[in-house]
Amino acid sequence: MSQNIDALARANVRALTPYQSARRLGGNGDVWLNANEFPLPVPFELSQQTLNRYPECQPKRVIERYAAYAGLTPEQVLVSRGADEGIELLMRAFCEPGEDAILFCPPTYGMYSVSAETIGIEYRTVPARDNWQLNLPAIAAQLDGVKVVYLCSPNNPTGNLINPDDIRTLLNMTAGKALLVADEAYIEFCPQATLAGWLKDYPHLVILRTLSKAFALAGLRCGFTLANKPVIDLLMKVIAPYPLATPVADVAGQALSEEGIVLMREHVRELNANRAWLLEQLPQLAVVQQVFPSETNYILARFSDSPKVFKTLWDQGIILRDQNKNPGLEGCLRISIGTRTECERLIAALQALSVEQA
Numbered sequence: 001m002s003q004n005i006d007a008l009a010r011a012n013v014r015a016l017t018p019y020q021s022a023r024r025l026g027g028n029g030d031v032w033l034n035a036n037e038f039p040l041p042v043p044f045e046l047s048q049q050t051l052n053r054y055p056e057c058q059p060k061r062v063i064e065r066y067a068a069y070a071g072l073t074p075e076q077v078l079v080s081r082g083a084d085e086g087i088e089l090l091m092r093a094f095c096e097p098g099e100d101a102i103l104f105c106p107p108t109y110g111m112y113s114v115s116a117e118t119i120g121i122e123y124r125t126v127p128a129r130d131n132w133q134l135n136l137p138a139i140a141a142q143l144d145g146v147k148v149v150y151l152c153s154p155n156n157p158t159g160n161l162i163n164p165d166d167i168r169t170l171l172n173m174t175a176g177k178a179l180l181v182a183d184e185a186y187i188e189f190c191p192q193a194t195l196a197g198w199l200k201d202y203p204h205l206v207i208l209r210t211l212s213k214a215f216a217l218a219g220l221r222c223g224f225t226l227a228n229k230p231v232i233d234l235l236m237k238v239i240a241p242y243p244l245a246t247p248v249a250d251v252a253g254q255a256l257s258e259e260g261i262v263l264m265r266e267h268v269r270e271l272n273a274n275r276a277w278l279l280e281q282l283p284q285l286a287v288v289q290q291v292f293p294s295e296t297n298y299i300l301a302r303f304s305d306s307p308k309v310f311k312t313l314w315d316q317g318i319i320l321r322d323q324n325k326n327p328g329l330e331g332c333l334r335i336s337i338g339t340r341t342e343c344e345r346l347i348a349a350l351q352a353l354s355v356e357q358a
């Protein structure tokens, strides 16, 4: 019965390190500040009782409501199983394995490389500058053979927006050669910064959105790709026939109703207020070396002994996201903004550590 099943697998899959999602990393917490989720559940009721039927591939109500919300037309919107599926669909539609490459600028979101490795597409990295803005000359020197450039703005895990003038320069640089994908997973926390209004000028611009963060629906698995029709038409060729389960489309439609959007904006105001409070508190603590500004529902901070801080809080059930191994982020932890009570528990725990250190 001994068979080496591993030897049957594709070499790149054998070599693959899967995405270290917060859920996979586990932990036994009651204060979850490690996945940039909204801290409280939002109640929904299912209204569709048609599970005997296959769902619509692109549910009309969801597409129309998202288009209205984003200020676009329905033909500029594709809905998928989270923004993560959008990241991968773009590679599958535009990159020839073994020939074409993608490019991104670390430190940034981890799924661009994981998807590329899974499909067998080369990925090139051009590290961001010290201020986490784009290194445009270095990108220009690496663009040969690149079909898709992924930018994350505001960037996960650093929290900053990418300078729009630089994005425009990069759009001009990539015109006719590559897609430029702006991952706007956190745009609801700084809506004025969206590039959605630029789609009319740039046929190769693509924007990724999600219901997982500000809309408080990470468990729903629903995301959006915004682009002009020729791009959407190509993605429609490679998407699964039924990417969204009927209950997912049902809830997404409700979340995108007028009341749903009002509720999301209230939640954003609450979290932004909690973020302002944390940005005031964190720099006063002896264990905190540096706090980075944030346009999002998380804060990146550098600590004098981050492994100790991470472990001590973990043991108290406060789970943060370790960024220590991420190039350029030595000593950094990422903290999702929770409820005010959760923020207060975090600060109290860090205060105790600071007293100990002093």
Ligand SMILES: *Cc1c(COP(=O)(O)O)cnc(C)c1O
Pocket (backbone or CB within 6 Å): 036, 081, 082, 083, 084, 085, 109, 152, 156, 183, 185, 209, 210, 211, 212, 218, 221, 222, 223
């Ligand atoms: C959370 C996140 C996503 C994934 O969104 P899903 O819709 O949950 O798949 C994509 N990009 C970034 C930058 C994220 O932080």
